[in-house]
Amino acid sequence: MPTRTVFFVSDGTGITAETFGNSILKQFSIQPRHVRMPFIDTVEKAHQVVEEINRTAESEGRKPIVFTTLVNEEVLSIVKNGCKGLVLDMFMTFVEPLEAEFGMKSNHRVGRFSDIARSQEYNNRIEAINFALAHDDGQSAKNLEEADVILVGVSRSGKTPTSLYLAMQHGVKAANYPLIPEDFERNCLPSALVPHKAKCFGLSIAPERLAEIRNSRRPGSRYASLENCRYEVAAAEALMRREGISWLSSTHRSIEEIATTILRDIRPDRLVY
Amino acid sequence: MPTRTVFFVSDGTGITAETFGNSILKQFSIQPRHVRMPFIDTVEKAHQVVEEINRTAESEGRKPIVFTTLVNEEVLSIVKNGCKGLVLDMFMTFVEPLEAEFGMKSNHRVGRFSDIARSQEYNNRIEAINFALAHDDGQSAKNLEEADVILVGVSRSGKTPTSLYLAMQHGVKAANYPLIPEDFERNCLPSALVPHKAKCFGLSIAPERLAEIRNSRRPGSRYASLENCRYEVAAAEALMRREGISWLSSTHRSIEEIATTILRDIRPDRLVY
Numbered sequence: 001m002p003t004r005t006v007f008f009v010s011d012g013t014g015i016t017a018e019t020f021g022n023s024i025l026k027q028f029s030i031q032p033r034h035v036r037m038p039f040i041d042t043v044e045k046a047h048q049v050v051e052e053i054n055r056t057a058e059s060e061g062r063k064p065i066v067f068t069t070l071v072n073e074e075v076l077s078i079v080k081n082g083c084k085g086l087v088l089d090m091f092m093t094f095v096e097p098l099e100a101e102f103g104m105k106s107n108h109r110v111g112r113f114s115d116i117a118r119s120q121e122y123n124n125r126i127e128a129i130n131f132a133l134a135h136d137d138g139q140s141a142k143n144l145e146e147a148d149v150i151l152v153g154v155s156r157s158g159k160t161p162t163s164l165y166l167a168m169q170h171g172v173k174a175a176n177y178p179l180i181p182e183d184f185e186r187n188c189l190p191s192a193l194v195p196h197k198a199k200c201f202g203l204s205i206a207p208e209r210l211a212e213i214r215n216s217r218r219p220g221s222r223y224a225s226l227e228n229c230r231y232e233v234a235a236a237e238a239l240m241r242r243e244g245i246s247w248l249s250s251t252h253r254s255i256e257e258i259a260t261t262i263l264r265d266i267r268p269d270r271l272v273y
Numbered sequence: 274m275p276t277r278t279v280f281f282v283s284d285g286t287g288i289t290a291e292t293f294g295n296s297i298l299k300q301f302s303i304q305p306r307h308v309r310m311p312f313i314d315t316v317e318k319a320h321q322v323v324e325e326i327n328r329t330a331e332s333e334g335r336k337p338i339v340f341t342t343l344v345n346e347e348v349l350s351i352v353k354n355g356c357k358g359l360v361l362d363m364f365m366t367f368v369e370p371l372e373a374e375f376g377m378k379s380n381h382r383v384g385r386f387s388d389i390a391r392s393q394e395y396n397n398r399i400e401a402i403n404f405a406l407a408h409d410d411g412q413s414a415k416n417l418e419e420a421d422v423i424l425v426g427v428s429r430s431g432k433t434p435t436s437l438y439l440a441m442q443h444g445v446k447a448a449n450y451p452l453i454p455e456d457f458e459r460n461c462l463p464s465a466l467v468p469h470k471a472k473c474f475g476l477s478i479a480p481e482r483l484a485e486i487r488n489s490r491r492p493g494s495r496y497a498s499l500e501n502c503r504y505e506v507a508a509a510e511a512l513m514r515r516e517g518i519s520w521l522s523s524t525h526r527s528i529e530e531i532a533t534t535i536l537r538d539i540r541p542d543r544l545v546y
Contacts, residue, residue, distance in 0.1 A: 013533040016443065020293045027344070027379035038533050063374060071300070088367050101336060106300035122527060129434050133409075148545050157542050161402050164437055168528075169288065188382050188407050254395060255441075260286040260311045 005056050006032040006065040009049055009079060013123055014038045016248035017090055021067040046075045050082035055263060057084040071108050078181065121171065128167035128174075135175030136160055141192035142223055143173055150267050151176040152189075152240070154232045155223075156189045156213045158258065162203065168262065184235035201262050202240040202247025207233045209251050234236035278329050279305040279338040282322055282352060284345060288312045290363055294340040305338065319348045323355035344381050394444065401440035401447075407435055408448030414465035417448055422539050423469055424449040425462075425513070426476035427505045428496075429486045431523035431531065435476065438528045443536065457508035462516055471517040474535050475513040476521025480506045483523050 008018045008271060014036055025032060027143075035056075037049055056064050066085035070076040080087050133247035134140055135147065137160065144150065147167070151159040155178050183190055193269065197271045207229040216223035222228055240247050248261055275439075279298065281291045287309055289505055298305060310322055329337050339358035343349040368379050408420065410433065417423065421449035422439070424432040428451050441487050450473075456463055466473060480502040487497035495501055513520050521534055 013529045015533065016289075016293050016296055017528050020289050020363070021367075023289055023342070024371070025422060026362065027368060027381065028371065028377060029380070036489060036537075037534075038537065046383055064305065065371070069296075086370060088370065090293070090367075091297065092360050093366060094294075094363075095300060097361065098297070098301065098338070101338070101528075102301055102303065104301060109301070125528075126434055130438065133406075133433070136406075160406070161399055161441075165403065165441060167324065168434075168438060198494070253542065255398075256286045256288055260288065260309075264309075 003060050004062060005035060005060060006067065007035045007037060007049075007053055007085065008058075009037045009040055009066060009068045009070060009071055009073065011041045013028045017069040020090065021088075025065075033169045033172060040070065040075060040079075041072065043074060043078060046078040047082070049079055051195065053079075053083040053085045054148050059124050071221065073108065108147065110198060124171040125168065129164065129172045131173045132163045132167040132174070135177075136163065138177040138190070138192070144192065144196050146173055147175040147196070147199060148172045149174050150193065150200045151203055151262075152193065152200050152245065153247070153250075154179055154180055154205070154210070154229075156210060156215070156234050157203040157205045158255070159203055161255050162250075162262070166262070167257050169208050169259065172263070179232075179236045179239065181232065181235075184232070184239065187239070189239065194196075197243060197245065199244075199266065202236070202245050203258070204233060204237055204240075204247050206249065206251040276333050277303060277305045277335060277338070278308060278333060279340065280310060280322075280326055280358065282310045282313055282339060282341045282343060284314045284343055284348065284409040285311065287342065290340050290342040293363065293537040294361075296454060297339075305385045308495075313343065314345065316347060316351060320355070322352055326352075326356040326358045346381065397444040398441065401444045402437065402536050404446045404448070405436045405440040408450075409436065411450040411463070411465070417465065419446055420448040420469070420472060420533060421445045422447050423466065423473045424476055424535075425466065425473050425518065426520070426523075427452055427454055427478070427483070427502075427509050429490075430476040430478045431482060431528070432476055435523075435529050435531050435535070438532050439535070442532065445536070452509045452512065454503075454505065454508075457505070457512065458511070460487060462512065465540075470516060470518065472539065473516075473518045474538065475509070475518050476531070477510055477513075477520050477522050480521065 008014045010017050010022055018036060019072055040046060040049055053064050053066060064085040066083060066087045067089060068076065068079060068089050069091050070079060071091055099106055137170055149172065151174060153159055159176035165178045166172040166174040177190060178194055207226060210229040211226040211231060218224050246265065248258065250258055281287045281294055283290050286540040291309060313319060313322055324337060326337050337358040339356060339360045341349065341360060341362050342364045343352060343354060344364055372379055422445065424436055424447060426432055432449035436449045439445040450463060450466055480499060483502040483506060484497055484499040487502065490495050519538065522532065523531055
């Protein structure tokens, strides 16, 4: 297949544009080359972008695809009018109908993130990340009352990445607490969790998948054996069922899907978008 | 200001749509109410969405804004044709010109993430998160040769959230290693870093901001004092300058901006989008 290049041109980081552009490109059976061009915020840089796109167009003999989220009108018009690519303007395409519907002009403010580092929303995210790290794997039962959600489940069921994602993406304070063989023998929740049962959310996993994950870390151990994984998963599910803790299986779900499902369930008041 | 509701309707998690939609809404001086409607993947659910949007339109007396990333044509047409909102279709708007340019139909595959949990790309992300956690704050000098980048800087300069973000968003293996007063006294890099100097990247921070952050964790300590922060930052920058390690200031930058700048600098081969 001949090469096709996709440019992501943004005044800011371009991360949102690239993530979104990618989910659209995945609808096609092509494997384009990606070029990210962040922080394009001057006329001079815009001209450099146009040059690079046009050089690519020439050498590949086909139109590059150009996703832009440029907010500055002058910069945008240089790219739009000067380049020989297919320009998909992810900004004005939606801003125009919104201006009409709201009956107001948009403020064309560059850099969604420029002043964000000091904002309350941003501080909440950082605080939530620190909280997730301090409360990873049942490390601390302190301040569990501050948690928006406490993820429970057997070791390696996906609790850690999910709690970090909830913090990073949504500013949600997620602790996580493992369910271990001692809990199954005693046949009750770890005592630190009892007062917070209402905000516990369980992760389960298919024993076969769990054994695979554990084996890659501790090959051949009893911990990783399919027999032990079967026992732990069954015991954890029985415990959660008895305690009335809802859970989902992480086996075929991405972190994003798990996080979305949890948020729908717990509906925290404070949510960062 | 009268209420205005914004719906995010998606067959999947809707996270990308929501993040992107938000950066567009932030261009307007309005504070809309957000309603996320993930996993809308059946005709039945589509009709429920239409009902809820139309109920909202009625009770608020103004058109709700409806961002959709629906891939299924039947589901999309129910929402598009049935609802009384302003529908902004973030999927077909860009898919159509791409179909024309590529000369092929898109595959309209629902659920960018559905099978992702077992994919190589997904496993790389999880592995990178585990790597970042195991190599947080200089905890381990083991396997540093596997790192794509090693973030260095004084305590609380932003290394941990940045390394987790690089892992989570891009599948980049980022270790982080603190520069501490002992290093400044010895006047050289921690010995574990010496063989990996080429992939070190520094974070610095304004001493005033550092003192603020440290004071919120250890109020009134010498560690948090402005004088000590000034000393540590100046010493760390002198050390990095002498060792030829490039750095940036995290003071006015978001995690996303820091990560984007680092990626532009280190250009790792393996990048998850």
